[in-house]
Amino acid sequence: MATTITPWEVKGEVDYEKLIREFGVSKIDPALLKRIQKHTKNLHHFLRRGIFFAHRDLNFILDEYEKGNKFFLYTGRAPSGNTHIGHLVPWIFTKWLQDNFDVELYFQFPDEEKFLFKDELTLEDTAKYTYENMLDVIALGFDPKKTHFIVDTKHANLMYPQALKVAKRITFSTVKAAFGLTNESNIGSIFYTSMQAVPVFLPCVIKKKKMPCLIPHAIDQDPHFRVSRDVIPKLGYYKPASIQCRFLPGLQGMHAQGKMSASEENTAVYTTDDAKTIKNKINKYAFSGGQATVEEHRKKGGNPDIDVAYQWLLFFEEDDAKVEKIYRDYKAGKLLSGELKAILIEKLTAFLTEHQKKRKLAEKMVDTFML
């Protein structure tokens, strides 16, 4: 399967080394990890394990931070369906950054994006998903005093005039090349990237202060910021810095699909799935790196590198020692595929049960997060 990576579609097996070269981002190297750790004491397991693997201008962010010039965080979610656990990855990391650097976060819900790119979606649909997605963000425990939700259609009075300044400096040729749009693309989809650029400098507009911006995001969103990075300094603000993560694979595995898809139910575990559903989905669909029979598995061992249950544990089991033991035991054939899945099921069920409790409490908190 050919690989396609745009902000709207990730298809095929992703070669992250190739992406680093093609997108022109920088790999996060041990020196940079050490520099981060100076401020955070511990390194998040997403950094230790290369899940957040690339960046742009992170050294600039740390230079400014060390001079006392704090950055703010910007991330987002384009509502088009219920939240799955893949969506949580950049958000979990963003919360860690907020906690460790004690910074403000602007969280954008561009509720028009998927409306413009998907025929069947209405603005009523995306409004519903915006609310549902917000509950998941809040449930992760962001500081309501330092976290500000932006909803494009609700904050259009703030967003649209700023987006115009960006839009005036981007031609159709540029978005055509960056996003693969065509003459038959609708004019809303052509304009859209300028709305995604706004939170990079909106806090500076609001606070009348030039501040650095750091964007944690999944690598497929990079084209947006690649385009706007050239424009934003012309408006008098810093080029945004960013830190990029790889995708949580879908249940069918990395080779079958680039990333988990919210619109294909059996590739994803949703944040609202109950224990039984989680168990069924993983047992039934999670691509296994194990052998065909128990005998063969005991003899040859499994392949954790293509095993979805193991890959998911890399994201959701923080304890390095546990993860390493699982890796060794699975490879040695000591741990069976079903046993590996059981470990993941237990871990994910515990996590999501807790998440769902917090998600319920979040219903009363949405207003306090709105910009």
Add this chain to the structure above:
Amino acid sequence: MATTITPWEVKGEVDYEKLIREFGVSKIDPALLKRIQKHTKNLHHFLRRGIFFAHRDLNFILDEYEKGNKFFLYTGRAPSGNTHIGHLVPWIFTKWLQDNFDVELYFQFPDEEKFLFKDELTLEDTAKYTYENMLDVIALGFDPKKTHFIVDTKHANLMYPQALKVAKRITFSTVKAAFGLTNESNIGSIFYTSMQAVPVFLPCVIKKKKMPCLIPHAIDQDPHFRVSRDVIPKLGYYKPASIQCRFLPGLQGMHAQGKMSASEENTAVYTTDDAKTIKNKINKYAFSGGQATVEEHRKKGGNPDIDVAYQWLLFFEEDDAKVEKIYRDYKAGKLLSGELKAILIEKLTAFLTEHQKKRKLAEKMVDTFML
């Protein structure tokens, strides 16, 4: 000079008969005038003299009106400079329609349009011109209870979500063909037409009621509504009807420039020009249809059809008998070019002196007109 007519540029001599065919609008014929007059008692001199010369679906508007289903009016002004007397033409007519049919008017100030199409304009500039232009609209005497100003950047919370619904149904190919945009056009200019479409149905959204919309406008704006007419019924609203006027010629005459330009000072008389400036501009710049010497003029007579002073009187002198006498006397050589200009100067000075008084009073009324 080749003729160019887009919503952003009118160049060269305009052949209105050709425009009717090319744009696909209908000529206003005597039968339609009669039908209008049934409701208005008198016909506005802009109708009597063919200044408003074309329409789309005006019979539909009258059908519905006669059934008791009132239309609302929508017109607008893209702020990019001070108001000149050419801008007033569709507004004066719109007020006449409001008074005679007792209907609501939605007046759009798309303050982003010229920002997107003119390199040098900032949003601060267009905000300033928006305010100045509003004073001129108010000075014409619109009913504040029935007149609602929409400013795109100020009403973006209302406008942007609706514009998205339009934008989703218009491709780049369509705007490329309709407006002559290119791959190097900025993505804001590509999106813009969807904002101009919104007031066609925004009142229906606000009042939760399907109502016909009539748009009085200068003919160069027709491409916008030609594009959106196909889209709007798909959103559940009536196709907008429209009534189109020709351009007030610039001082240098119809052959030199298609319409008065706010950015070329010596082609226009501004609403804020004082008596001395009006007199100087007309005497110095108004293209004359008179002969080279008084003797020759007395002998051969002047040509009112190319004489700017006469053409302007067609717009600003309501009294048909007076205008006809001027026409005959000028053609016969009885009236000299300087005398004709003096008549215009007197008429326009009286009109603008009164306008400027009302414009001053308007400063306190802007808020009452805001939607």
